[in-house]
Amino acid sequence: MATNITMENKTIARTLRLLSQLMELHSENPFKIKSVANAAFKIDKLPYAIAGKSLEELSVIDGLGKSISAKVWELLQKGSITELQDLLGNTPEGIVEMLGIKGIGPKKILTIWKELGIENIGELYYACNENRLIEAKGFGLKTQEEIKKVIEFQMAGHGKFLYAQAAPLVRKLHEDLSLWLGISEPAPLLSIAGAYRRGLEVVDELVFVAGLAQPEQVKAGISRFTPLQFDAQEEGFLIAMSPFGLKIRLYLAPADDFYRQLFIHTGNEAHVEAVLENAGQGPFKSEEAIYRQAGLDYITPELREALGEIEQAAAHQLPVLITDEDLRGSLHNHSTWSDGVHTIEEMALYCRDTLKLEYLGLCDHSRSAFYANGLNEQRVYAQHQEIDALNARLAPFRIFKGIESDILNDGSLDYSDDILKHFDFVVASVHSNLRMDEQKATARLIKAIENPYTTILGHPTGRLLLSRKGYPIDYTKVIDACAANGVVIEINANPLRLDLDWRWHRYALEKGVLLSVNPDAHRIEGFHDMQYGILVGRKGGLQAKQCLNAFSLTDIEQHFSNKKAGILNFAR
Ligand SMILES: [Zn+2]
Ligand SMILES: [Zn+2]
Numbered sequence: 001m002a003t004n005i006t007m008e009n010k011t012i013a014r015t016l017r018l019l020s021q022l023m024e025l026h027s028e029n030p031f032k033i034k035s036v037a038n039a040a041f042k043i044d045k046l047p048y049a050i051a052g053k054s055l056e057e058l059s060v061i062d063g064l065g066k067s068i069s070a071k072v073w074e075l076l077q078k079g080s081i082t083e084l085q086d087l088l089g090n091t092p093e094g095i096v097e098m099l100g101i102k103g104i105g106p107k108k109i110l111t112i113w114k115e116l117g118i119e120n121i122g123e124l125y126y127a128c129n130e131n132r133l134i135e136a137k138g139f140g141l142k143t144q145e146e147i148k149k150v151i152e153f154q155m156a157g158h159g160k161f162l163y164a165q166a167a168p169l170v171r172k173l174h175e176d177l178s179l180w181l182g183i184s185e186p187a188p189l190l191s192i193a194g195a196y197r198r199g200l201e202v203v204d205e206l207v208f209v210a211g212l213a214q215p216e217q218v219k220a221g222i223s224r225f226t227p228l229q230f231d232a233q234e235e236g237f238l239i240a241m242s243p244f245g246l247k248i249r250l251y252l253a254p255a256d257d258f259y260r261q262l263f264i265h266t267g268n269e270a271h272v273e274a275v276l277e278n279a280g281q282g283p284f285k286s287e288e289a290i291y292r293q294a295g296l297d298y299i300t301p302e303l304r305e306a307l308g309e310i311e312q313a314a315a316h317q318l319p320v321l322i323t324d325e326d327l328r329g330s331l332h333n334h335s336t337w338s339d340g341v342h343t344i345e346e347m348a349l350y351c352r353d354t355l356k357l358e359y360l361g362l363c364d365h366s367r368s369a370f371y372a373n374g375l376n377e378q379r380v381y382a383q384h385q386e387i388d389a390l391n392a393r394l395a396p397f398r399i400f401k402g403i404e405s406d407i408l409n410d411g412s413l414d415y416s417d418d419i420l421k422h423f424d425f426v427v428a429s430v431h432s433n434l435r436m437d438e439q440k441a442t443a444r445l446i447k448a449i450e451n452p453y454t455t456i457l458g459h460p461t462g463r464l465l466l467s468r469k470g471y472p473i474d475y476t477k478v479i480d481a482c483a484a485n486g487v488v489i490e491i492n493a494n495p496l497r498l499d500l501d502w503r504w505h506r507y508a509l510e511k512g513v514l515l516s517v518n519p520d521a522h523r524i525e526g527f528h529d530m531q532y533g534i535l536v537g538r539k540g541g542l543q544a545k546q547c548l549n550a551f552s553l554t555d556i557e558q559h560f561s562n563k564k565a566g567i568l569n570f571a572r
Contacts, residue, residue, distance in 0.1 A: 006051065007051045007075070007076060008049065008051070009043050009044060009046055009049055009050060009051075010044065012043050012050065012051075012072060012075060012076075013040045013041070013043045013044035014040075015075060015081065015084065016036055016037075016039055016040035016043065016068075016071070016072075017037065017040040018084065018096075018099065019036055019071070019081065019083065019084045019087070020033050020034075020036040020037035020040060021099045021105075021106045022084065022087040022088065022091060022096075022099075022106075023036065023087065024105075024106035024107070024110075025087075025091065025095070025099075025106040025109060025110055025113075026087060026090065026091075027110075035065070035067075035068065036068060036071075038063055039063050039064050039065075039068045039072075041063075042061070042062060042063035042064070043061075043063075043064075043072075046061070050072070051076055055069060055070070055073045058072055058073055071083065092113075092119045092120070093120070094119045094120020094121060094122075094123070095109060095113050095119060095120070097120065097121055098112070098120070098121055098124065101121070101147070101150050101151065101154070102150055103143075103146050103147065103150055104143075104147060107138065108138060108139070108143075111136050111137055111138060111139070112124060112127075112133075112136070115136055115137070115371065116132060116133070116136055116371050117370070117371035117372075117432075118371075120467070120468055121151055121154070121467055122464035122466075122467025122468030122496075123464065123468065124147065124151065125148065125151045125152075125155075125464070125467055125496070126464055126494075126496055128144050128145075128147055128148040128151070129148070129494075129496070130339065130522045131144070131341050131522065131523065132339055132372075133147065151467075152165075152244075155466050155467065156244045156245045156246070158466070159204050159245055159246070159247065160202055160203070160204045160466055161202065161203055161204070161244075161246050161466075162201065162202060162465055162466060162495050162496065163196065163199065163200065163201055163202065163203060163495060163532065163535070164495035164529075164532055165495075166196060166203050166206060166246060169206070169242055169244075169246065170192055170196060170206060172227075173206070173208065173227070173228070173248065174190065174192060174208070176225075176227040176228075177190055177208060177210070177225075177250070178190045180225050180227075181210055181212065181218065184214070184217070184218060184221070185212050185213055185214070185218070186213075188210055188211070188212055189210060189211030189212075189255060189258045190208065190209070190210045190211075191208070191209055191262050192206065192207070192208055193207040193208065193209045193251075193262055193265040193266045194206065194207030194249075194265060194266065195207075197266050197301045198266065198267070198268075198301050198302055198304055198305065198539070199301070199302045199535040199536065199538065199539050200539075201465060201495070201498045201502075201532075201536060202465055202466060203246075204246075204247065205246065205247040205248070205249055206242075206246060206247070206248050206249070207237075207249045207250075207251070207265050208248070208249070208250045208251070209250075209251045209253060209258065209261050209262045209265050210250065210251070210252050210253065210258075211253050211254070211255040211256075211257070211258025211259075211261070211262075212252055212253070212254070212255055213254075213255055215252040215253060215254055218252055219238065219252050222238055222250075228240040228241075228242065228248060229241075230248075230250060234249070236251060237249040237250060237251050238250040238251075238252070251265060256283045257282070257283065259282075259284045259285065259286055259287050259289070259290065260281075260282045260283070260284050260290065262287065263275075263276075263284075263287050263290050264276075266301050266304060267301070267304030267305075267306075268304060268305050268306055270306035271299075271304040271305060271306040271309070271310065272304075274306065274310050275290065275291065275294050275296065275299075275310065276290075276294075277294075278293070278294035278295060278296075279291070279293040279294035280293060291313065295314065296310065296313035296314055297313040297314075297316055297318055298313075299313050299318065300321065300538070302321070302535065302538040302539045303318070303321075303538075303539070303541070305539070307506070308506075319541045319542075319543050320543055320544075321537075321538040321541070321542065321543065322517075322534060322537055322538060322542045322543055322544045322546075322547055322550060323534065323538075323544075324530070324531055324534050326544035326547070326550040327357065327517065327530060327534070327547075327549055327550055328357060328358050328359070328549065328550055328551060328552055328553065328556075329351070329357045329358050329359035329360065329361065329549050329551075329553070329556065330351055330355075330357060330359075330360055330361065330518070330519055330521070330527055330530065330549060331361030331363070331400070331402065331425070331427070331456065331516055331518050331548065331549050332361060332363045332402070332404065332427050332456070332458065332490065332492075332516075332518035332519070332520050333347060333360060333361065333362055333363060333518075333519065333520070333521040333522075333526070333527070334362075334363065334364050334365070334404075334520070334521065334522045335347055335362060335364060337364045337373075337375060337379065337383050338364035338365040338369070338372050338373045338374055338375060339364075339365060339372040339373055339522060340364070340521075340522045340523060341522055341523035342523050342524050344362060344383075344386060344387065344390060344399065345390055346524060347360060347362070347521070347524060348360050348390060348394055348397065348399050349394075350524040350527065351397070351527065352394065352397040354524075355527060357397075358396075358397065358398070358552065358553040359397065359398045359399070359400060359553050359556065360397075360398075360399050360400070361399075361400045361402045361424075361425065361549075362383075362387065362399055362400065362401065362402055363402040363403055363404040363427045364383070364403065364404065365404055365406070365431075366403055366404065366405040366406050366413075366414035366415065367414055367415070368406040368408065368414050368431075368432070369404075369406055369431055374406070374414075375403070377415070377419055380403070380415075380419060380422070381422075383401075384401055384422065387399050387401050396553070398553060398557075400424040400425060400556075400560070401422070401423050401424045402423055402424060402425045402426065402427060402455075403415075403423050403426055403427070404427045404428075404429055404458060405420075405426050405427065405428050405429070405454075406429065406430070406431050406432065407428050407429060407430045407444060407445070407448040409432075409433055409444070410444070410447065411443065411444040411445070411446070411447025411448050412447065412448070412451070413426065413428060413448065413451050413453060413454070417453065420453040421453070421564070423453070424560050425455035425456065425560050425563070426453050426454055426455050426456070427455065427456045427457075427458040427490065427518070428448045428449075428451070428454045428456070428457055428458060429457075429458030429459055429462075430444070430445070430459075430462055430471070431462075434462050434468075434470075434471050435471070436471050436472075437472065438471075438472040438473060438474055439474075441471040441472060441473050442473050442474040442477055442478060445457065445460065445473060445478050445481075446477065446478065446481045449478070449481045449482055449485050449487045450481065450485055452566060453564075454485070454487055455487065455488060455560065455563050456487065456488045456489070456490050456516055456518070456548070457478075457482060457487055457488070457489050457490060458490050458492065458518070458520075459490060459492040459497050459499045459520070460473065460478060460489060460490070460499055460500050461473055461499050461500075461501070462499070463497065463499050463501075464496050464497065465495075465496050465497070465498065466496075467496075470499065475504050475507070476507070479504065479507055479508045479511055479513060480511065482508070482511075482513045483508075483511040483512055483513050485568075486562075486563060486567075486568035487513075488513070488514045488515065488516050488548050489508055489513055489514075489515055489516070490515070490516050490518045491505075491515050491516065491517050491518065491533045491536060491537055491540075491542075492518055492520050492533070493517050493518060493519045493520070493529045493530050493531075493532050493533025493534075494519065494520050494526075494529050494532075495529060495532045497520070498532060498533070498536050500515070501536075502536040502537070502539040502540035503540070504540070505536075505537065505539075505540020505541060505542055506540060506541050509540070509541060509542065509543075509546055514546055514547065514548045515537065515540075515542055515546060515547055515548070516547065516548035516549050517530050517533035517534055517537055517547060517549055518530075518533070518549070519533065
């Protein structure tokens with residue numbers, strides 16, 4: 001039989017290298033691992049192609065020997081190696097992908113997989129952000145930061161960025177551009193536009209619009225702007241690339257056309273078209289004037305998605321959207337009792353003294369989340385004693401006794417009713433067995449929603465933006481079940497999650513379901529993520545009265561006790 005004469009040495013070497021990594025990952029004989037790795041190295045350096053050689057010829061190549069030449073022969077004959085296929089079959093896909101990350105070898109990946117329960121790069125990135133790696137054997141802050149950087153670099157390779165990742169760049173560019181434009185123009189008009197201004201969770205470009213007395217002159221001198229190189233043009237835009245690979249588009253308009261251009265480059269196409277049809281060509285002194293001219297109430301950028309907002313604006317029925325200032329407390333947060341960085345007291349004091357909130361909902365992990373030091377029954381009681389003591393000291397501020405209960409495979413919660421009844425509220429979330437089909441995932445969630453102790457459904461799909469798809473769910477059925485059982489749906493405000501997706505907020509709110517902007521904070525800085533939850537909540541049309549953690553302390557106490565008594569709660 002003729003061997004595969006087209007397979008390059010590089011491919012053969014890469015395959016053997018993967019084999020050696022997987023052998024190491026599965027703790028096989030170190031001597032064998034070394035010889036396979038060594039053969040990979042040797043083949044890569046050979047000055048001639050080995051495809052087309054006979055088994056006998058292969059076996060005399062330096063570093064191959066009898067057993068490895070047999071593997072190479074199999075590879076050339078069949079295009080794969082049985083041993084490699086077996087190992088691949090026993091390794092989650094995401095773990096294999098991790099082997100391709102520079103700087104973490106199989107040993108570290110084994111710890112990540114077996115001790116931290118992490119199975120793909122998205123989860124690994126999330127864990128870095130939650131500081132979970134520094135606790136593990138063989139890791140430290142430095143390794144964690146390095147891994148985080150490599151993953152961010154990989155993510156950037158796709159040209160897409162989380163809103164939160166782009167935010168510092170937007171601020172910096174706005175500053176640099178307005179300074180630079182200010183040199184030749186007395187009062188330049190400048191604003192971010194595009195998807196970022198609409199508050200989309202992921203952006204693939206940043207659009208800036210400037211209004212200038214002499215746009216052509218400024219354009220001619222743009223090469224002197226040093227923070228970025230605007231070295232291309234596209235449909236009237238100046239184009240530059242940020243050092244991390246995010247595309248920047250700058251539009252220079254005559255000053256009297258600024259607001260019209262800002263408007264055009266902010267809303268999505270359908271929205272812009274529909275409004276301009278009635279507003280005419282201007283000139284306009286503000287965006288408000290454009291809407292007024294079109295016979296509409298002013299529509300805030302987050303809503304400019306052509307999802308019914310124009311009809312609402314015409315009927316003077318736009319929702320009064322929630323703002324950061326409306327929040328009165330923070331639910332779903334972790335402490336050192338499970339995988340958090342700060343103590344309950346530190347978390348509470350930060351909420352009370354720095355954020356001026358009235359309450360904190362503490363939701364450490366439940367017992368099945370072994371990798372996150374989840375609480376067994378004894379530790380639940382001990383934690384409740386600590387909370388009672390803190391509440392006595394911190395009143396009128398209140399810490400609610402919550403738990404983030406794993407939703408088990410069959411949809412049941414992680415404790416018996418005897419334990420569950422002691423919590424003030426329960427956030428129910430899926431953390432394990434994420435690979436389910438839609439029917440299974442939906443049934444699993446609905447069973448948890450129907451549990452009388454479930455107060456809030458946590459991160460409903462488990463997605464990690466740009467890195468892990470959520471499990472598929474039937475949104476309508478899940479939301480309907482929440483409505484029928486008075487269960488609140490979380491907007492997990494971590495910028496990687498933003499789950500429930502804002503595209504489903506309207507439907508939930510129409511059904512009378514309350515939403516809750518939960519930071520899922522694992523340290524005090526994490527509370528600030530609530531701003532991203534508010535942003536997508538605004539996109540979804542969320543009003544303060546429909547948001548659980550915008551309730552006053554008295555109202556939320558009432559809500560929790562109603563729920564425990566089986567009384568349904570609805571958005572007011
Ligand atoms: Zn969770
Ligand atoms: Zn959590």
